[in-house]
Amino acid sequence: MSEAAHHRPTGLSRWLFTTNHKDIGTMYLIFAFMMAIIGALMSLVIRAELFEPGLQLVDPNFFNQMTTVHALVMVFGFIMPAFVGLANWMIPMMIGAPDMALPRLNNWSFWLLPPAATLLIISLFVPGGGPAAGWTLYPPLSIQGGMGMDFTILTVHMLGISSILGSINIIATILNMRAPGMNLMKMPLFVWTWLITAFLLLASIPVFAGAVTMLLTDRHFGTQFFDAAGGGDPVLFQHIFWFFGHPEVYILVLPAFGVISQVIPTFARKPLFGYSSMVFATAAIAFLSFIVWAHHMYTVGMPMAGELFFMYATMLIAVPTGVKVFNWVATMWQGSMTFETPMLFAIATVFTFTMGGVTGLMLALTPVDFQYHDTYFVVAHFHYVIVGGSVLGLFTAVYYWLPKWTGHMYSEGIGKLHFWLTMIGINLTFFPQHFSGLAGMPRRIPDYALQFAEFNMWSTYGAFLAVFSQLIFFYLVWKTVKGGTKATDQVWEGAEGLEWTVPSPAPYHTFETPPKVS
Amino acid sequence: MSEQTNKKTATRLLLVAVAMFGFGYALVPLYDLLCDVTGINGKTQRADVSETKNQKIIFDRIVKVEFTTMVNTNLPWQFKALQKKISVHPGELTTVKFLARNISDEVITGQAVPSVAPSKAANHFKKIECFCFTQQVLQPGEEKEMAVQFVVDSKLAPEVDTITLAYTFFNSAKNIKPAKTDTGSTKNQSVAVVVNNSK
Incomplete structure (x- = not known):
């Protein structure tokens, strides 16, 4: 065992056959970054077309493919793999385990991703083009689409298997591999949020896999699940989809909450305020996420009782989420704060995520949702939550742990430049969309009425700024990997936890003998 | 930690995933039943x-x-x-x-x-x-x-x-594809929507 564990292949086969959690984590992160570039370029196609009214650059069918594939790439190709990458890198180091519980499975979970992504990209080039039904894949559009839709369905299957295997691995690692003395309520919050996220994945992804399988059999094998002519019901798909879809948005954001809960105490130099309430709030959010799905479909014609139930249940989520936000603020309260780049990103995440949360409450109100439904207000809301919550959370994590991964300090000046340009970019992109949405601009349409022109122009400027600012991030990471000031083991003055007790860069194998946790 | 324990945990979790896949399908009859009982889907x-x-x-x-x-x-x-x-x-x-x-x-x-x-x-x-x-x-x-x-x-x-x-x-014939998915026809549809919007 120990001989095999110390064998470290080199070259291509190292990456193909690796079972090392750090290698796999790195591959996840690189893959996610590549997907982020592809998804961002698609968003630029969308924003360029919407720069001014009228049809300029792309034809409407291609525009619809862009909105669909942009969302699928960003959700399933970028954010989810990026957080799984972080989990791979950090969870074993944070709980004092030598590796993930099931290393071979881990390798397989990763290597399912590149073929899946390839399949999705290929779909854009087949006759009829890629999926154009929106990422929600609602029938009847998704039943009528060309073979690009079949490619997409198989992509979803592969990505789904990958995340299910990944989450099984994460749960097994956390439950079985903790160092002696590390009981559940001593685990770092990033580990806790990932444990809960993994259960969410396990319970929701298979339902989505079932839904797209039904789509597939409806399309080719004569079943009639969603075809009204054969006695099926398209609204049924919406129910099944959102039964998965709502937990999915918490899958995207809970690990970011975990990251924030690591970073803020470090730079406030105070322990996290209300640790156990954080754990229970996370669990409460996870539970509630399974009983609120129909708030995405108030307008399908539900009975009043249903709309009321989903409205109240949805608004209830604001309670545990509020607990988290207040805990973060209370952690900062009277702390000796410093504002290194990870801290800036962490505070920004709390701020922008809360803005998205507030518009979420507005959307939860059934009577007003009838006005907001399918407008740019919804687009603004979920981009504030997903970009402002998950993506900024990812940047937080990368800046926070980069010195531990590479052994070098990044350039604080370039990091801050990246931070400010990104913040200006994303707020310029998404803030005006609140107004165009409230004024009635519908989403997923390549043209719009003249009165929305200014808002859209700002949005487009912001999008280009936000995307091109990421070149700075790429340069910074590249430079830090190549060299720089040597990082200490603890890296940050206020950092606590097992991952800061190992050398920087973290050696290939850590905690082969479990540490003692007091 | 022994490999045995990990495998046991993994098997159990895999069963959860399989069960949830089945639950997705179970939602179909459950949905029909709910609609029948309550009439909320307008089913006569x-x-x-x-x-x-x-x-x-x-x-x-x-x-x-x-x-x-x-x-x-x-x-x-x-x-x-x-x-x-x-x-x-x-x-x-x-x-x-x-x-x-x-x-x-x-x-x-x-x-x-x-x-x-x-x-x-x-x-x-x-x-x-x-x-x-x-x-x-x-x-x-x-x-x-x-x-x-x-x-x-x-x-x-x-x-x-x-x-x-x-x-x-x-x-009721299966697999009729309305207006082939060539871009031409979809384009017209979208343009129609656009015209509608900008009035």
């Missing part, structure tokens, strides 16, 4: 003549029943109700007529799908005979009169004074 009730015969007719209450017809784009038929609306007493057996015509030069089988609004009336709108119970075959150019026999149950909530029965006729 099918009844026997015997069931309705001994219902008392409530002569001092009048309910207006309106009929709407739609034809799915995949079906080259014309389809209309021969009477736009009718007033009935709860408990009274009523027959109304619809007319469908095949305007293509092919033999086509169609299937009508009914829906009742408001949804709280759906459980009390009982059909004894309906052309939607079976598929309808029309020869090229054939015109066909089709009947619906129904009873509005006397248990209908008192605040409901109008019921709308909507039929959509679908082409």
Whole structure:
């Protein structure tokens, strides 16, 4: 065992056959970054077309493919793999385990991703083009689409298997591999949020896999699940989809909450305020996420009782989420704060995520949702939550742990430049969309009425700024990997936890003998 | 930690995943059941003549029943109700007529799908005979009169004074792809939407 564990292949086969959690984590992160570039370029196609009214650059069918594939790439190709990458890198180091519980499975979970992504990209080039039904894949559009839709369905299957295997691995690692003395309520919050996220994945992804399988059999094998002519019901798909879809948005954001809960105490130099309430709030959010799905479909014609139930249940989520936000603020309260780049990103995440949360409450109100439904207000809301919550959370994590991964300090000046340009970019992109949405601009349409022109122009400027600012991030990471000031083991003055007790860069194998946790 | 424990945990979790996949499928009958019981999907009730015969007719209450017809784009038929609306007493057996015509030069089988609004009336709108119970075959150019026999149950909530029965006729042939997915036709559709928006 120990001989095999110390064998470290080199070259291509190292990456193909690796079972090392750090290698796999790195591959996840690189893959996610590549997907982020592809998804961002698609968003630029969308924003360029919407720069001014009228049809300029792309034809409407291609525009619809862009909105669909942009969302699928960003959700399933970028954010989810990026957080799984972080989990791979950090969870074993944070709980004092030598590796993930099931290393071979881990390798397989990763290597399912590149073929899946390839399949999705290929779909854009087949006759009829890629999926154009929106990422929600609602029938009847998704039943009528060309073979690009079949490619997409198989992509979803592969990505789904990958995340299910990944989450099984994460749960097994956390439950079985903790160092002696590390009981559940001593685990770092990033580990806790990932444990809960993994259960969410396990319970929701298979339902989505079932839904797209039904789509597939409806399309080719004569079943009639969603075809009204054969006695099926398209609204049924919406129910099944959102039964998965709502937990999915918490899958995207809970690990970011975990990251924030690591970073803020470090730079406030105070322990996290209300640790156990954080754990229970996370669990409460996870539970509630399974009983609120129909708030995405108030307008399908539900009975009043249903709309009321989903409205109240949805608004209830604001309670545990509020607990988290207040805990973060209370952690900062009277702390000796410093504002290194990870801290800036962490505070920004709390701020922008809360803005998205507030518009979420507005959307939860059934009577007003009838006005907001399918407008740019919804687009603004979920981009504030997903970009402002998950993506900024990812940047937080990368800046926070980069010195531990590479052994070098990044350039604080370039990091801050990246931070400010990104913040200006994303707020310029998404803030005006609140107004165009409230004024009635519908989403997923390549043209719009003249009165929305200014808002859209700002949005487009912001999008280009936000995307091109990421070149700075790429340069910074590249430079830090190549060299720089040597990082200490603890890296940050206020950092606590097992991952800061190992050398920087973290050696290939850590905690082969479990540490003692007091 | 032993490999054994990890494998055991993994197997259990895999079972959870498989069970949730099954649960996704279980949602289909659950959804139908819920819609049937509550009538929230506008699904109408099918009844026997015997069931309705001994219902008392409530002569001092009048309910207006309106009929709407739609034809799915995949079906080259014309389809209309021969009477736009009718007033009935709860408990009274009523027959109304619809007319469908095949305007293509092919033999086509169609299937009508009914829906009742408001949804709280759906459980009390009982059909004894309906052309939607079976598929309808029309020869090229054939015109066909089709009947619906129904009873509005006397248990209908008192605040409901109008019921709308909507039929959509679908082409029951499998795998008809409407307007091929070449970009040309979709383009026109989108442009139409755009024009609509910018007025």
